[in-house]
Amino acid sequence: MLGTLARAATVALVTVATALPAAAEGDPPRAASFLPANVSVAIGLRDGDRHVGAFRALLEELGFEKSDAHRAFFRTPQILGARIGLGLLAASAGTDEWGAIAAAAGRDVAIGIRWEQRARVIAVLVPRDATTVELLLEGVTRFAGATPDGTVAGTDDRPIAITSVRGRAFVATCAGVILVATDRESLADAIAAGLGRAPSFSGSAAHDTVENTVPTDAAAWAWADVATLRTRLERAGRWPTRIPQPLAAFIAGGWWHHLSSTDRVIAWALPTAPRRLTVEARVDGDAMPSSHEGFVAPASPDWSAREIPGYVGEVSVTRDWATLLSNRETLLDRAGAGTLAKFLTNAGNFLGDVDLVDDVLPHVRGTTRVVAAEQTFEATPTPALPAFALVTPLADGDGRLARQLEKAAQIAFTFINYQAMQQKRPTFMMDTGRYRDHRVLSTFFDETPATPPIRFNFRPAVARIADHYVIATSRELLEHVADRVLDATRTPAPSPPPDRLAIIGAPVARLLRLNREQLVTNRMLDEGVDRRRAARTVDGSIALLDFLGGARLAATTGDRGTRLAFTIDLTAPPQTPTPPSSGSAR
């Protein structure tokens, strides 16, 4: 992908050097006006040069160039070679490498893709600094091997020259706009659209929708003709009508319904804060059929997991599980239904005379969450994992279900112990106690070896906390969750989006550092690289996570559409890694 973009950028620069006309007077043309109306995908970048400048300033502010991540990924021989080439080129144009990138990003960029026998790509660049671009191109043309490839009709009978780069890319300039295409015909179509001789994307209803939907301060936008793409994939048998895997089907089935019935998807990117980028997407589809009603459910009032010590992240989904499970034959294919049937049979073995679908799930209403947090150990297992807690609302007034679920948990632990004994592995001890006046069933190992294996990450505990049922892999996380749930019961927060995913970079980086040696080992064995190279990649990846303040995905599924918002926050990494602050393991 990067190679393709680099080639496209090079070709664009070549074109301007060979045929850059004087800057047009008045308002510059819109890049989207050069995309033919029949593109299947259109992407726009607004004021790219300014965003490049802001991005460069942000990297300096965060100290990225002094990080292990920079050392690992941007000081490889290949990258250094490319940077030297770019630096020399930029110097010849009187700028630096960032200046060259900004000039190439231009004032307005549009990219269109048409799918016919193969993907045909058209890129349109409206430069802001035409002089710098022209100087840059003088250098590029010496290396690119571009050759003239005839002309197409321009304005006032003045032909527009086309340049071919080894037959793989075709470039031209028209009214101060640089055009690049992967085939000559697409380039001619783009010129015709730009000159008003053929329908243009900017004159289409699709573009009107983009204009009306995308905020004016968005840095980039994308539009896809999903109906056409879907038809092609359906013909190729690559668009499943149902998601085969049961869990994935119950999580994504609503989104899939909208994606399967919509004619378009629109997305845009907004730098909503100095260190934050938000990408939003909108999928409008047909109304949910009755079989899918379980996907549209109100979220539970929020209790914040963010304050849990060592919080790593969470996944939250809001479903009417009872309705979904009752429609499983419609929502799943035969194989998926079979897999689910096996799961329900196994669950039945533990639940006894209580039926999961008929007796338990009708009482599970609201948002089910899986929270992850760091844990501390007497002796750190290898690998060290975070603790997880599954927290689900459970309307269980008299506590009958909770008692039944505790019995099921005891049977499950006994079963696990039976298997462990067969394998001569340590077994769980079970204990019941109370936490903040709530009964808790917890487990522990009676002896911890000096170098514990992976199973020592898991010492499950279960409890009914207020109107929630909690299954955690450590008692201390269960207690932290209990604190948050009980405190929120007193002062409930506003309802959040129904479906969420969040992850925080710093604790993940700490966990990876704990497992660094194993990660290096795995890379050496899996990739066949030496220790130095393996360590550089692992350390670089961990250092990259230090810059991730957080990443969040929120999804709201309504009757006729799905809204997605992905937010990423960057942060300056801590000077030294800090240990987790949660309590000790039991």
Next chain:
Amino acid sequence: MNGAGDPLRPFAASSATPWDHAAATHLLRRAGFRPTMQEIERAVGAGVDATVDRLVDGEPEARRASELDALGDGIARRGELDRLRAWWLQRMRYTTRPLHARLALFWHGHFATSDRKVKSPTLMLAQLRTIEAHARGPFGAMLRAMSRDPAMIVWLDGDENVRGRPNENYARELFELFTLGVGHYSERDVHETARAFTGWHQRRGTFAFRPRSHDGGDKTIFGETGPFDGDDAVRLALAQPAASRFLAAKLLREFVTPTPNEVLVTALAQVLWESDFDVGATLRRLLKSTAMFDPAHRRTRIPSPVEFVVGVARSLEIRTRGPVLARAIARMGQRLFEPPSVEGWPGHRHWLDSTTMLVRLNAAVAATAPGSADRLARRYALRNSAAARRFATTIALDGAPSTALAERLHALDGTPSAVLASALRIALTAPEYQLA
């Protein structure tokens, strides 16, 4: 015996059997894995004696292999058997001591112990370490060490071998599979030897002798009577004439020919006997011998999957992904640390059937995909098609392709790296390449 009829007399190059690229490749392949062109050139220049001495004594280990070696304990401690296989294979791929690696593999099959019963990668790794430590030394010392090896004790039920209720599993395999072979011991020898090993247990992965479980009474083994223990049983087994012949035949099948004749077995047994079963000294003599380079013995042996895959990777100087290697080798019928039975892998013709042959061919095709030989062509400065063809036939076909293959190779045209990749693909999928 060191006369003209001695098959173990030192190899002397002649016009009929010159010391050339083909001979050097044969030696390196049999006493290690398929070699790189650089290794072949080096061997040709150094001569037989120096090359064999270097193989037997070993060179300083490559940094890469040493780095890998240090990872084993951590992998085993985490109980990751699949990754332990990948680890061992990567060590074989990058070691500068290929004969030592081959010997470890050979003894792993000889003392076949499976994690399916041991259920402890840590113990399996400890056994491999023991094997590696004794692989070229006196066989008696290795037997004594293996008799105390915790994985072996678990594998052959040593913990159940107690005074008054001897468990004969280890004693039986000691004679049948490790030292003598069927027909050279009696049931009484087995029973009495089991008594000698009573109390040789393991506790938490460490050898533990339990005096209270040991039967200290007199035993009669091979006609000798005394209060023997396990070490005595090993000594008595190796004193049997059949022991040197048993081991000689096995070494010959591994390194010289799958069908050694009586003269050859007798000669090598004599070497073993006279060296007090010193494996390194015996191999040094064998690898320098006329028998080793006998044209009748060349390309007669079907390499194991591990030899095949590691050999391809080493000779083509491919960067390998350990788990991918391990999976391919398992599909070819060899799962390290999990031999199929106490007898190990049957080997030779048993390695090939319609399924495993297809897997080998697929691996060969994958290793020679378009673009795969670019680095090799650059490294050896192959400037034209002829040089690329010559290179491929030297490292893959001992420089002597069949007429049909030669015609196919001659028809190749294109850039040197493209011709090299195509030539290697033709060579690696040829029937002659499947024989080492």
